[in-house]
Amino acid sequence: MQGEQKSVRDLKIGEKGIICSLSDPEMSLKLLEMGCIPGEEVILNSRAPLGDPITIIVNDYTLSLRLDEAATIKLKA
Amino acid sequence: MSEVLAPAPASVPRATTAARTAVPKIALIGNPNSGKSSLFNHFTGLNQKVGNFPGVTVDKKTGVTNLMPSLRAQVIDLPGTYSLYPKSLDEKVIIDLLHDKKAASYPDVLIITADASNLKRNLLLFTQLADLKIPAVLALNMLDVAEKHGVKIDVAELQQELGVPVVPVNARTGSGIAALKILLSQQLEAPRPTFFQIPDELLVMVRQIRYYFELSNDYLAWHYAHQYQKLSFLSEDDKEYIAELVKKYGFKSNALQAAETIERYTRINGLLLDAMRVTKAQNNEQFSNKIDQVLTHKVFGYLIFFGVLFMMFQAIFAWAAYPMDLIDGGVAALNAWIHTLAQGPLIDLLTDGVLAGLGGVLIFIPQIALLFAFIAILEETGYMARVTFLMDKIMRKFGLNGKSVVPLISGVACAVPAIMATRTIDNWKDRMITIFVTPLMSCSARLPIYTVMIALVVPETYFLGFLSLQGLVLMGLYLIGFLAAIFSAALLKWVLKTKERSYFIMEFPTYKMPRWKNVGLTIVEKSKAFVFQAGKVILAISVILWVLSSYGPGNAMQQAEERATAELTALNLADADAEAHVAGQKLEASYAGQFGKFIEPAIRPLGYDWKVGIALLTSFAAREVFVGTISTIYSVGDSENISTVKEKLLAEKDANGQPFFTPARAFSLLIFYVFAMQCMSTIAVVYRETKGWKWPILQMLYMTGLAYASAFVVFRLFS
DSSP: OTTOOOOOGOOOTEEEEEEEEEEOOHHHHHHHHTOTTTTEEEEEEOOOSSSSSSEETTEEEEEEEEEHTTTTTEEEE | OOOOOOOOOTTTSSSSSSHHHSEEEEEEEOOOTTTTTHHHHHHTTOOOOEEEEETTTTTTEEEEEETTOOOOEEEEEEOOSSSOOOOSHHHHHHHHHHHHHTTOOOSSEEEEEGGGGGGGHHHOOOOHHTTTTEEEEEEEEHHHHHTTEEEOOOHHHHHHHHHHHHHHHHHEBBBBBHEEEEHTTTTOOOOOOOOOOOOHHHHHHHHHHHHHTTOHHHHHHHHHHHTTTTTTTTTTHHHHHHHHHHHTTTTTHHHHHHHHHHHHHHHHHHHHHHHHHSOOOOOOTHHHHHHHHTTTTTTTOOOOOHHHHHHHHHIIIIIIIHHHHHHHHHHHHHHHHHHHHHOOOOIIIIIIIIIIIHHHHHHHHHHHHHHHHHHHHHHHHTTHHHHHHHHHHHHTTTOOOOOGGHHHHTTTHHHHHHGGGGOOOOSHHHHHHHHHGGGGGGGGGHHHHHHHHHHSSSSSOTTTTTHHEEEEHHHHHHHHHHHHHHHHHHHHHOOOOOOOOOOEEEOOOOOOOHHHHHHHHHHHHHHHHHHIHHHHHHHHEEEEEEHHOOOOOOOOHHHHHHHHHHHHHHHTOHHHHHHHHHHHHHHHSHHHHHHHHHHHHHHHHHHHOHHHHHHHHTTTTOTTTTHHHHHHHOOOOOTTHHHHHHHHHHHHOTTTTTTTTOHHHHHHHHHHHHHOOOOOHHHHHHHHHTTTHHHHHHHHHHHHHHHHHOOOOOOOOHH
């Protein structure tokens, strides 16, 4: 984890974080459209029984995404 | 209010009176789950048509509505989208339409639907559309839901901020529709405010594009710069022109798009400060979350899901059987009745050719209707998103999608509705893979062949007193089909290349009661689409097959009939068997019989003779026809009775006087039918769903190749 920035992937269920940046330029376009804007709060809402995908709450609604997609949403320390 | 309009080229119409004289065109556009389709259904009811957008597998739903008793309007339902920058092929349809003023269905006015309980995200698309300056109305849906969550929206204030009429609607009950219609029957102006300012340093480039293409506003030109490669109406020269500009000015599409989205959200947050008040900050999703704790639970979640699948399976397998029998019986009765009225080759063509083919199309409607009733309910309630969520990780390993589960399982009943169900898969590659492998699942039409062949060569013994050996073999066949589907999918995952990136990122909708009107209209729409699109191909092929098996070269058929009739007295057969004997001799003399003999060299390595060859050809109409043909060719009078069929087939001898249907031959046939694409209806529906012959032909070659190779191996192994 040294030097690795924390991402939505690392949140525990119910834990909150503030979006800092989106690391995948192409995917960031989709995430931005869906309301994952830097500065917004995210909460990890649930995990699928097999651990992947997950659902997060952002902008007052629930969004589901895969873990590798969640890993591109970097959080403020 | 006086407003100075930006100078625009003279050719640009502003919803002029000239456009009004024709039937006005209204386009519905909005986020997925914003009530867009419900609104469309309220506007058009049964007055809707499903066509195609050119070149893509996206349904184009259009309908007609009366805005006033004397004013009709055409309504078009566009695919749900989150923004004007398309991320999927479905969404690309939207920019092809809205960015091309010359498009035949270019709308005069937009109805933009928005979910009030999720207003911020819904307004992103709105602000993009507003910047395109197409006259628009905002239909604000689900205000009641928003209010329940403690969100109060000041509609008058919002209207002021957005610069377009805002109409509160309830897409469930239809309230607000009347107000919308009144508004739409008036002259609407293009939205005034501009929500996004194009960066100054790029304005020169944008203006160059704008004037070159004579566009009405800068933002449209800005989109040309971003998406010129995706716009199918631009010529290669046009694209080249933009490409050079983009290069010259160092236009970084991705970074600019990201910045635009962030700027828009900032702007939206600002305008919502006045127009929206959140009274109690609470988690909107509590109720849905509680249900999810059960429905996506690691044990109960899967149990419930398999319960739902089982119900669906029962419905299309068992419940659909009753209406299907009725259709079958009805067509047979109609044919018999026509035969009592008149006789002759033309009457035969009408009854045994056309009407039988028509029956072969209609017979699918019960299964399609039932499956889509289930799917519509799953989609409407929001459960489909949970299915995807539960199954995604497993299915992804095989190049499939969480949503592939429903088509795959439905394929066990019938591939035709199952392939139609792949529409719910947004991603092109995942959808193609699912379509490709679904026919490998053993469908109910294979069951008669399985039953007869197993009865023929597998002894009726039991393991441990209750495990039937025949049952185990049957299960094995289903399992082989399933494994073939899964592994073919994994294979295709590597073979298929796509430019489109696959995302899973999707809204997890809250649970809702299904809107039954939508469910009903989905059923009607899907049945119509099947009958009118795939139905044509099925009808054509079945008439051809009928001609092939009813006519022969020269007077071969007549001679065969005379010869067979002459033999009858010597054979001393029962009535039914006598009839079958004549029919069998005639079939041998027909073109189908010729075909069987023609392909015999090719199928001999699999252990088949020309008689099986005929059955391979005729069962192309539907696999279960195999049993009927085999009965005819081996002169079985009563083909309904399996033990009679079995007796006859067992008595069949090969050239050396040994029984023809050895285990090797029977297993070879079984495996052949597990894999082979022996179904014209599936081919027709794949053609319809993929909009071309490429996929059905590839699929047919792949499946037939697999069937041939496996049958060959099995025949060698057992003999």
